[in-house]
Amino acid sequence: MNRPESPQGAVRRRAVSSVFAVLAAACGLHARAQTPLPGVVPGPAPVPRAAAPAELAARPLAQYPWVEFARAYFEGQNVSVALDTSRYPWTIGQTVDVWVVAHRSALEWDANPFLVDARGAPQSVTFSAGSVQANTFVLTNALSGDAGTSLGVGYDVVLDLDGDGKLGEPDLIDGLGAEAGFYVCKPTALAGPLAVTEVLYSGGTWLGEDIYYPTNIAALGALPLVVVSHGNGHNYTWYDHIGTHLASWGCVVMSHQNNTMPGPDSAALTTLQNTDHFLANLGTIAGGVLAGHVDSHHIVWIGHSRGAEGVARAVDRLFDGANSFATFTLADIALVSSIAPTDFLGTSSANAHTQNMSLWVGGADADVDGCVASDIAVSWPLLWRATGVRQSIELHGAGHGAFHDGGGSTVSAGPCLLTRLDVHPIMKSYLVPLVKRYTEGNIPAEDFLCRPWETFQSPGVPTNSCVVVDLQYAEMASTGKRVLDDFETNLTTALSSCGGTVIQTFDIYAEGRLDDPNSVFTFTASETFNGMCDGRATDNVRGAVMAWTTSDRGVNFEVPIAWRDVRDYTYLSLRACQSTRATETTAALGDLDFTLTLQDTLGHESSIRASAYGMGIEEPYQRTSCGTGTGWNNEWETVRVRLTDFTRDGSLVDLANVAAVELRFGPSWGGSSGRIGLDDVEFVRE
Amino acid sequence: MKRSWSIGLVLLGVAALGVFAIERVSGGTNGAPPRATRTGTEVQTLLLAVPFELEEPYVHAWRAERPSVQSGWLVVLEVDAEKVRPTELAQPVLCAGDETLERYHHGYEAGRVVALLPADKVFGARAAVELAARTFFFASPQLPEQIDALAISAERALAEQRGCAPFALPLVERAARRGGAPIVVKDRVELDRLAAQLILTYSPADRARAEELLR
Numbered sequence: 092m093n094r095p096e097s098p099q100g101a102v103r104r105r106a107v108s109s110v111f112a113v114l115a116a117a118c119g120l121h122a123r124a125q126t127p128l129p130g131v132v133p134g135p136a137p138v139p140r141a142a143a144p145a146e147l148a149a150r151p152l153a154q155y156p157w158v159e160f161a162r163a164y165f166e167g168q169n170v171s172v173a174l175d176t177s178r179y180p181w182t183i184g185q186t187v188d189v190w191v192v193a194h195r196s197a198l199e200w201d202a203n204p205f206l207v208d209a210r211g212a213p214q215s216v217t218f219s220a221g222s223v224q225a226n227t228f229v230l231t232n233a234l235s236g237d238a239g240t241s242l243g244v245g246y247d248v249v250l251d252l253d254g255d256g257k258l259g260e261p262d263l264i265d266g267l268g269a270e271a272g273f274y275v276c277k278p279t280a281l282a283g284p285l286a287v288t289e290v291l292y293s294g295g296t297w298l299g300e301d302i303y304y305p306t307n308i309a310a311l312g313a314l315p316l317v318v319v320s321h322g323n324g325h326n327y328t329w330y331d332h333i334g335t336h337l338a339s340w341g342c343v344v345m346s347h348q349n350n351t352m353p354g355p356d357s358a359a360l361t362t363l364q365n366t367d368h369f370l371a372n373l374g375t376i377a378g379g380v381l382a383g384h385v386d387s388h389h390i391v392w393i394g395h396s397r398g399a400e401g402v403a404r405a406v407d408r409l410f411d412g413a414n415s416f417a418t419f420t421l422a423d424i425a426l427v428s429s430i431a432p433t434d435f436l437g438t439s440s441a442n443a444h445t446q447n448m449s450l451w452v453g454g455a456d457a458d459v460d461g462c463v464a465s466d467i468a469v470s471w472p473l474l475w476r477a478t479g480v481r482q483s484i485e486l487h488g489a490g491h492g493a494f495h496d497g498g499g500s501t502v503s504a505g506p507c508l509l510t511r512l513d514v515h516p517i518m519k520s521y522l523v524p525l526v527k528r529y530t531e532g533n534i535p536a537e538d539f540l541c542r543p544w545e546t547f548q549s550p551g552v553p554t555n556s557c558v559v560v561d562l563q564y565a566e567m568a569s570t571g572k573r574v575l576d577d578f579e580t581n582l583t584t585a586l587s588s589c590g591g592t593v594i595q596t597f598d599i600y601a602e603g604r605l606d607d608p609n610s611v612f613t614f615t616a617s618e619t620f621n622g623m624c625d626g627r628a629t630d631n632v633r634g635a636v637m638a639w640t641t642s643d644r645g646v647n648f649e650v651p652i653a654w655r656d657v658r659d660y661t662y663l664s665l666r667a668c669q670s671t672r673a674t675e676t677t678a679a680l681g682d683l684d685f686t687l688t689l690q691d692t693l694g695h696e697s698s699i700r701a702s703a704y705g706m707g708i709e710e711p712y713q714r715t716s717c718g719t720g721t722g723w724n725n726e727w728e729t730v731r732v733r734l735t736d737f738t739r740d741g742s743l744v745d746l747a748n749v750a751a752v753e754l755r756f757g758p759s760w761g762g763s764s765g766r767i768g769l770d771d772v773e774f775v776r777e
Numbered sequence: 778m779k780r781s782w783s784i785g786l787v788l789l790g791v792a793a794l795g796v797f798a799i800e801r802v803s804g805g806t807n808g809a810p811p812r813a814t815r816t817g818t819e820v821q822t823l824l825l826a827v828p829f830e831l832e833e834p835y836v837h838a839w840r841a842e843r844p845s846v847q848s849g850w851l852v853v854l855e856v857d858a859e860k861v862r863p864t865e866l867a868q869p870v871l872c873a874g875d876e877t878l879e880r881y882h883h884g885y886e887a888g889r890v891v892a893l894l895p896a897d898k899v900f901g902a903r904a905a906v907e908l909a910a911r912t913f914f915f916a917s918p919q920l921p922e923q924i925d926a927l928a929i930s931a932e933r934a935l936a937e938q939r940g941c942a943p944f945a946l947p948l949v950e951r952a953a954r955r956g957g958a959p960i961v962v963k964d965r966v967e968l969d970r971l972a973a974q975l976i977l978t979y980s981p982a983d984r985a986r987a988e989e990l991l992r
Binding site: 356 | 835838839863864865866867879880883921964965966969985986989992
């Protein structure tokens with residue numbers, strides 16, 4: 092959808108925008124009639140004096156902005172090259188060789204500018220005026236994604252505009268720098284390249300360990316350590332699917348006995364003691380083969396259930412100084428990954444603090460069931476208490492026992508139940524990028540954690556219609572992200588947390604704590620925050636809820652003057668959910684579409700539908716109980732749109748002067764009716 | 778020398794428990810001991826009790842005070858299986874008198890639990906008397922690691938109000954005879970191995986847990 096009309100009498104109430112809109116109209120500056128201007132910053136087209144960086148490697152889309160400049164692709168998946176000629180008008184009419192080159196750093200390009208196509212030969216394309224659609228070409232030939240135990244082979248894309256076979260003026264390159272233009276990845280749901288050895292070890296009471304490592308570890312360096320802490324009634328030998336898989340991708344995995352029956356604090360102590368014992372006894376465990384091959388500074392803790400709360404509590408114990416070890420410190424815990432955690436210990440103790448955290452939730456969990464009747468059975472607060480990078484993976488139909496491989500019941504309730512054969516490949520497909528992201532700083536891994544399941548999933552995962560996966564991804568504050576509104580300060584609805592004005596036209600619009608106010612998911616119109624599970628009474632997690640019925644509505648967040656230049660930012664990001672069991676939700680059950688709009692200080696605007704990327708706001712899992720009605724917790728999903736996508740095809744919107752972000756809903760913009768939650772509207776970097 | 782002494786006692790303990798296990802298995806069906814006559818609703822009966830003493834103490838993690846323990850009872854109880862149904866959420870806490878028991882396993886399928894009851898060292902005839910003075914009960918669902926002396930006392934009063942009472946001395950004495958000679962071993966690792974044998978005998982569905990303890 093390219094530059095849609097404004098909502099009828101709905102959102103555009105901001106005086107400055109309206110004034111400029113009128114002026115623009117009077118001057119004949121209707122967006123559709125505009126002559127495209129080059130560059131992100133309006134002005135005359137600069138002619139590059141050396142090879143210029145550009146976004147080129149792309150995935151075609153069926154609607155505006157027509158292409159997504161994604162970073163990660165799977166082997167065998169089409170990669171396209173796309174050029175927005177409105178930004179590079181000097182390329183129009185040119186027939187150009189497209190080179191796909193094994194990624195080089197800037198220094199390497201300086202040393203060796205000669206182009207060598209990884210496919211054997213470059214590909215000739217001709218650029219034309221008009222939409223990027225007409226200038227999108229599938230890159231021929233398969234590219235290798237074999238990066239050994241790492242994830243993704245980097246390639247740079249070069250448009251050799253002068254045809255000299257070298258990188259230089261006036262060529263365009265996607266990938267000039269530390270990051271490649273794109274990455275081709277092996278399927279992460281499938282085993283990695285290494286054979287795996289498993290050994291059982293016991294170092295004493297609660298020190299039984301099931302250890303997995305690459306069989307040829309003697310030839311490898313120091314590998315990240317993944318520790319698995321099981322749940323109550325579970326067993327440390329029930330995680331072969333995790334241990335074998337991650338070891339095949341170059342990790343050492345240790346699953347240990349866990350003292351869960353007294354509670355998660357005892358489990359936390361067991362996690363700490365096993366981590367310490369393991370690192371302190373590498374010289375003897377498994378005959379000493381691991382000595383020198385475990386990187387004690389890159390540790391991932393994965394816990395399940397009480398053990399999943401335990402790993403957060405273990406971080407808390409290190410954070411508080413209650414425990415310390417010679418073998419590792421808090422800084423060495425690269426990631427805490429909690430699978431269906433309980434929350435017995437609450438805000439102050441079940442808390443991963445500054446560490447990176449991932450959360451796994453099964454929609455059909457019949458034990459830690461997520462029903463708001465008990466805070467203990469609701470996992471989500473653990474995620475939002477952490478302040479590192481946070482991500483969640485929610486699987487419809489996955490029961491509590493589906494996450495281990497111990498057999499027996501999957502401890503599940505609800506429709507469209509998944510088996511372990513469904514769940515484990517999905518787990519594997521995300522575990523690899525999780526571990527690679529936080530132990531290696533792997534770049535393409537971030538795509539796995541951010542891009543919606545619907546459009547980016549590893550070969551090898553189940554594809555039946557019952558498989559629904561929702562992802563959230565939140566950068567930490569220290570990245571310098573610009574949070575327009577997290578609803579946690581400036582608590583009036585007319586003011587965002589960053590101090591900008593908020594104008595909205597919804598039938599219902601409220602800010603509040605993301606905590607269901609009673610013990611059931613039963614919907615009543617007056618219970619605005621029904622189905623919210625992100626915090627308990629002692630957690631400060633807030634957001635907004637808005638509703639509309641068959642009319643166009645919207646909300647406009649002013650960008651403060653000092654923040655209006657967003658060229659240094661990569662994405663507009665937000666998270667949203669549909670309200671469970673609400674009449675507006677059940678009226679048209681399904682992914683809910685909406686439109687994101689950027690407005691600049693001159694009144695130009697550009698709009699993109701979430702569905703353009705295959706995204707939408709997921710409907711809640713259709714499970715009953717926990718009150719009357721159908722639908723489980725509100726399922727948040729992160730929606731990220733690349734800022735330069737708003738500038739596609741000659742859009743006049745100026746990323747150096749963004750005045751407002753507007754979210755539009757209703758028949759003209761997406762779902763006709765809806766009741767949704769909204770949080771964390773922000774500009775983030777890649 | 779001390780090590781040899783400990784090993785000898787371990788073997789003695791294993792022999793005693795083994796005799797009992799054989800005795801019980803021979804009288805049961807499908808390899809499991811027969812159920813004893815029920816004497817309570819939540820903790821139904823005491824099947825076996827044997828005093829233990831360790832050279833090296835361990836931390837009793839099943840109560841908030843986390844006391845150090847060097848002696849007590851290894852017991853096998855028949856219980857209301859619903860009280861020990863595995864869950865990640867709060868479970869009833871098994872208590873005896875003013876103490877919590879450490880359950881080695883869930884015991885849901887068999888309705889039998891092998892557990893450790895921390896207690897002062899009392900060997901000989903007085904031991905059964907001391908044990909017979911305790912009321913076995915399940916405290917309300919909560920985390921054992923969070924229950925303290927005050928809470929246990931309150932839960933005990935509630936249990937007695939609902940009819941929980943100590944086992945009769947003859948029943949305890951019978952259970953103690955089944956248990957055989959006191960176990961005197963070096964540490965929890967050795968004690969756990971003996972407990973594992975009891976799990977295999979009385980709650981064979983929890984074999985995986987027993988195997989953990991035997992490794």
